[in-house]
Structure formats: structure tokens, C-alpha cells
Amino acid sequence: MAGLAGACALALTACSSSSSSSGPAAAASSPAGSSSATASAAAASKVTLVVYSAQGYDSAMTKAFTQATGIPVKLDDNSTGPLLTQIEASKNNPNWGLLWVDGATAFAGLDTQGLLLKGFEPSVAWNSLGTQSLPADKSYTPTGVTLMAALAYNKNKVKSPPTTWQQLLEPQWKGQVGMNDPSQSGPTFPFIAGMMNYLGGVSAGQTYFTKLKTNGLVIHPTNGPTLQALTSGQINLALVQSSAAIGAALGDKNIGISYLHPVTLLPSAIGIDAKAPAAEQAEAEKFIEFVLSPAGQKVMQSGDPTGDSLYYPVIQGVSPLASLPSLASTTTQTINPYTWGPQEATINTWFDANIVR
């Protein structure tokens, strides 16, 4: 028994010591503000770059990066949720180098907590999607863009798909529209926030989704199940991430894709750990430059051909894969991740309580 008590005490001391030690650890943590000074440090010694990523092409990319630069990489390939949980739980002693996921709001959240290295911008020629997605403080770098939400529809049953968001509320689409649950599907909160932004505010958006629910909105957890409901005939219109919709259309010729106006841009982005050692930060910057280089873009477009590779590039001179519909006649919008990000928990809770149930 004495042994147990002693061990308990030991365990508790171990826990409580975090408070006293987090201060010095944070203070000791590297030049978080600037990035240029770190470049020379990397050349001296190659440390392992730890990549946290939810992208389908990430293992192909890390392999190509190591081949090109000789920098060793460790890849934590996970869904976005667990990656963010890891980062938040380990924030007083982080061991990630860079994070690569979809959605600017998560990065804005990390940035507000001071967890991202600010001020790095690779020397590339952005196209308009790129400039729209770049944050003012340069705390993260867009690598591509998907749209939230694309409208995937059953071509056999739907001859003339709706063309505006308001039409989805009409009786002819009653019980036929499906979307994802924001508490399970990362890209769905930016969609909801995008609608609120477009309609003029949170309450206008809430009214819209409430009407959509009255018109028989069907909710499934994530892109996959919502698309499955489309192909199985439970619904005829699915509001999902564009890459998922296009990927499904590649495999099933009965699925058609269209964009309603406006669609919200969902950037895939990379952020660098503010507390990582200088050498690792420098390598992370190299990684970003590699991803946006012609060689890197080729890897992104071939690494997951029926999934994440179906993105719209953010660099001038790189065209999207042939299967992506043109954006020429589509109105796009960006939402400010710093104003919408902090509202994610409350809006998702509202959505779960009032729309999902």
C-alpha cells in the first residue's frame, strides 16, 4: 500500500510540475517572430522534420521531398481532428514541425494562440486564388484550394439541378438534399460559416439552415457517407467538398457536379510550429517551397488522383487536373478565418442541437 501511495504522489508531482516548467519552456522556444534568420541553421545539420498531415498525397510528397533535399521526414498521417487534438494537448511541449490540413479557420485558431511561426512567405507567383487565401500575418501558406460546397447530383433523377442557394428551399427538393455534420466533418464548418457570411450574418444563416431542415435536409457524418446516400438514392442532391464530389463523379458516371453562387474557398494550408527548433523551422520552409515548386505540384496532382489531388492550384502557370470544372463563371468568396474561427464551437453546437437532431 505504501508503494501505491508513494507512486501516486510521484504521479501527481509529475503532473503539477507542468505549470512551473511551461514558462521557461515557452521563453526558451526559438525566434518565433522572424523566419529569415533560421535559414542558415538548417544547412549545418539536418534534423528530422516532423510533418503532421491529413492530405491524401502526403506520403508521396514527403518521399519526393526527402529525395530532392536529403532532409529526413517523419510523417504523422491522420485525420485533421486527431492532429489538432495532438497539437492542443501537447502545446506546452510540442514536437511537430509543420501541419498540413484543409481549412483556414483551424490555422487562425492556432495562430491566435501563438502556436504558428509568423512572417514566412515563399517566393512564388500566386494566382488570384492564392492571394485571396494568404493571411495578412503570413502565419500559414496556402498550397491549393477546394470549394465548399460543391453540389453533386444524381443525373438520372435530376435533369435541371438548382442554380441558387434559395432554390434548395423549394418544395420540389423536399427531402432530397444532404450535407455533412460539422462536428464530424472538418470542411463543413467553413461551408456553414460561408453561408452565414453570404447571407449577412449568423442569424440569417441560422434561419436558412432551419428552413433547409424544414424542407427535409438529411445529415450524414462526412463526405463519404453523404455521397453514399446520393448513390444509394436516399438523396438526390449532396452538398460536399468539391474534391470528394469530383472524385465520386470519376467513379460513377451518374453523378453530375455544379457550383451554386457563391462557393466558399477552402484552402489547404501549411503552418509551421512556432516552438520548433530553428533548424526544423528552416526545413519546414524548404518543404513549403518544394510543395509549391513545379516538381511539388506534380506530386500533389498525382499522389491521390481520385481524392485530394482534385484541387485548384494557387500558383500561376499550374492548371487544375482536367476533371475539375472550370471556375471561370463561378463566384467564389473567402471568409475571414480570424472572425469565423473563434465562433466554430458555438456555431457547431447550435447546428448539432438544432439542425442535426
Place this chain on the structure above:
Amino acid sequence: MPLFWLLLAAFILAPCACFLLLAVSPRLFSQGSQWFTLTYLHQALTGGTATAIVNSLWVSSAAALVGIAVGFPIAWLVSRTTLPGRRFVSGAMWLVLLLPSWLPALGWERIVQPDGVMYRLGLDWPFVTHLIMGPSGVVLLLGLRCVPFSFLAITAALAGLGQEFEDAARVHGASRAAAMRLIIPILAPAIWSALAIGFAESISDFGVAATLAYNSNFPLATYQLYAAIGNFPPSFPLAAGMGWLLVAAVAIPLALQARALRGRSYAVLSGRTRQAVRRELRGRSRALATAGVALFFVVALGVPGFGAVSASLLADYGGSFSLTLANYHALFAQTNLAAAAGGGLLSPLERSLGYGAITATITVTGGFIAARLLARRRTKATGALDFLLLASVALPGVVFGAGYIFAYNLPIMSRLGINLYQTVTLLIIAYTAASLPTNARVLVGAVSQLQPSLKDAARTHGAGALVAWARGVLPVVSRPIVMAWMFTFCGVFLELPLSQLLYAPGSPPASIAIEDNLSTYHFGVGMAQSVLAVAIALAVVGVVLGGYRLLAPAGWRRIGGTVRG
């Protein structure tokens, strides 16, 4: 022994305690500004989370009862009658245990959901949809998962219970029913342990909570807890608040169990235990028993198996009924691609095989020691151990995972040069810590039957402590130990939440690879991978059981054996 307590404290108590501390002192882990607050506990007791906790409580109690109500008769039929096909029953039970709980849930949903397989086959039965997609379906699915626990606990106990008790009752004129009334109380430790473990496993289950229960708008506590962590930014303190309530909940079956068993001895297994006699089943009773057991397996295995295998054979998200092996081809193409992309020498499936085998071996050793302690006279220390073990069963894997990050990724650890987070070592430690409690529970039924005379006899004849254990005790518990090993192996092989938070970057285990496919657009490939993984796990179970049959001395296998009556 002090070392054992130290390991328990470091690897089970510390992570749990760190996580639970968060609820009242978020500042300790940089998760908020308060040094001490009761806000989060209060939050956990109000609104949606309170509803979810109440749902979890009654659903888990009902599931544990379903588990014993179905598991006990099957165990009895298999151990004590000439039920046709009884040899296959324990194998099939393993399969039930080995399926991750979301797989049956998805399989059932696929069949009964509106526009599901049932409707497409022309069976327009909306009442079945309502029955399954709701609380009763959740109880059914969780209950089915409790059946193998009951079955294993009861068969292990029946194996140690010789024929002499039944004979004694019958000789004194008792009817079969009266003999049963004598036997059941002797089996009380196994029954209570099955109930407690069923309750704890159900209340901590995430697979059903996140699929069937969620899709039926029937919130359960683990899902709410997960949502608190899954939201961004995550609220660890609120999740910890709910963790407190889950831990408090397992105190209920534990208290009941302690009350029921206090002050009694259940040591019935000695060197003189007689082989039990199987009862010949004939005519109607034979048909009824066979049909009942078959029905159980159709519901528990047939339906989800059909769901998963069919999903893996449909290329286009299940839109049509045309079967193809496209997903399996895609899986092998993906494996080759991953290997080409420097996925290392091991594929995720091979890696998980290794993790499972190592973890199971360590866990069984620890679980046996813990079971010995639990089976002894109850002291304050064993009471605490009992509660610690069961409480940690009730905490969902994601809590364990986060707890490990909080406890083992403290800055002070790094300064001491201990960098365990995201290493294979910590992953295996966490797997072990998470499986040990269940493992100890599975073993305690068999271990509490051991009479000390077995070892004493060996010592009297001059054997050393180790030899006495190996020749006096090991033979009688060899079968339960093999069972416990396989149970742990299967649990670890497809474990998801811990793996997600703790796996070593660059070395993904099988569940991560599967989840990766299921959550992106490669649903069919993920299903193909799950089917393959379950087949591999089953093959391992087959090899281990076959190996035990071939290699264990005949005398070892005779214990718990039966003769035909």
C-alpha cells in the same frame, strides 16, 4: 510486487489522474486560465451532456444484462451438452469479440436504413428501421458485444467446476433445475465479473456511439466527450468533467459485485476436480438449442459480415449491386505505392501484428498478477486496484490517449531526456495499460478458482517457487491464459483512438491506415482492408488455438475438458 504497483501507478493511474485533474485545474496543463474551477463539472452535469450520460447509464446496464442472458445459456450448452457444432462456437465468439464495434453497427445500418438493402430487396418494414435505428438497436448491438465476455467468463468458470457439485445435488434428490440453483451461486464471481465488464465496456464504447447511436440521434456520453475534444479548439476540461462521471458510473456495478461476493470463497478447482459429464441433447431440445445459438451468430456475425463484405465488393459507394474486386486491387496498388513511397519495410497490417503480439504477451503477464491480487482476500489495496482497473475500462480510449500526452509529454520529461511521446514504446505501454484492466477481469474468474493446495503440493515435494508455479499452477490456467492472450491481441490489432493520438510518425498501425481510407473517399478500399484485417486476426487466433492443441501436454488440456455422459 512493489514494482507491479509502481508500474500500475505510472502507466494507468498517472495518465488517468492527469486527464481527470484537467476538469478542475485546466491551468496546470496550459488548457485554460483557472487553477481551480468547478465550472466544467457543472457543465458536464447539465444540458445535452447530462442527457447523454443518463442514456449511457441505462443503455450500458441493459446491454450487460443482455450479454449475460444470452452468454450464459450458450456457455452452458457448449460446455455441458452435446450441442451440434459446439467446437465452432468458441471460435465464432472470438470473431464477435474481434470485430471492432463500428463494423456491426455499420453493417446493420446499411441493411435497415431508408433505401437500405432491406428495402431494395422488397421488404418494406419501417418498424424494423425504427427498432434498430434507436435505443433498442443500440442496446442490442452493445449487448451482442457483451455476450463474448459473458461466454468467456462463464465457460472458464464452468471448466473449473467439476461434476461433483451437480452429482452431489442430484444424489440428494434435487431436480435439474434445483441443481442449477446450486451451481449458479458457485459461478457468482464469473457472473458478476461478466456484468461489471459488460457495463464498463458498453459505457466506454465509441464504435456504436459514433455510428448507429449518432445516426439515430441518440447521444451517448462517449460521443459527447469525443465532440468536446473534436471541436476546435478542443475543450479538454469539459471532456475531463465527463470522464469523472464515467468513472463514477463504474463504481455502481463494482459496489454491487463487492457486496454480492463479500466474505465468500469460490475456490473449487483443485487437483481432484472431476471431469464434467456432457448431457445428451435429443429431439426438440436439440433443435431448439441449435436454432437459438445459430440465431445469435446470424445476428452478431452474419449481418455485419454481409454489410462489410458487400461494401468491400461494391466499387461505387454501394450505388449498384454489381460485384467487383476493384477495391482489393486498389488496396494492393495502394500498398505497393506506400512501399514505393518509403513506407518502410513493414506494412501497417504487419506492424499491428507485431504490436498485438508484444502487447498481448506483456498484458497477460500483468493481467495474471492483477487477477491473483484481486482473487485474494479483499484488503484496501486490492479494493483500490479493483476500482482502478474497472474505472480505466470505463474511460474511453481517447481519454487514455490524451492523458498519455498530458502525463508523458511534460516539458520536465524532455529536460530529463525522456521523450516518449510518439514513440513505439509509449504506444505499446498505452496499449498494455488500456488492455490490462479487461484482461485481469477475464482472468479473475479462472484464477479465483485456484486452490493454494496446487502450489503447496509442488513445494512440499521440493519444487522451487518458479517450478511449483510452472508445474502446479500453469497447467490449470493455461487455457484461460491463451484465451486472454488472444483477446488482447485482437483488441490491439484494430485499436483506433489510442493509435490516432500516440502512434509513432512514419509507422502507422493497421487501424490508422484503414481509418485513413474510410474517412477519405476510398470507402470501399477501407472496407476491403477491414475485411482483410479481420481475416488475418482470425488466422492468428486459429494458429494460436491449433498450436495450443498440438503443443500443450495432454494433461493441460484435460483440465476443463469433459466426458460424454
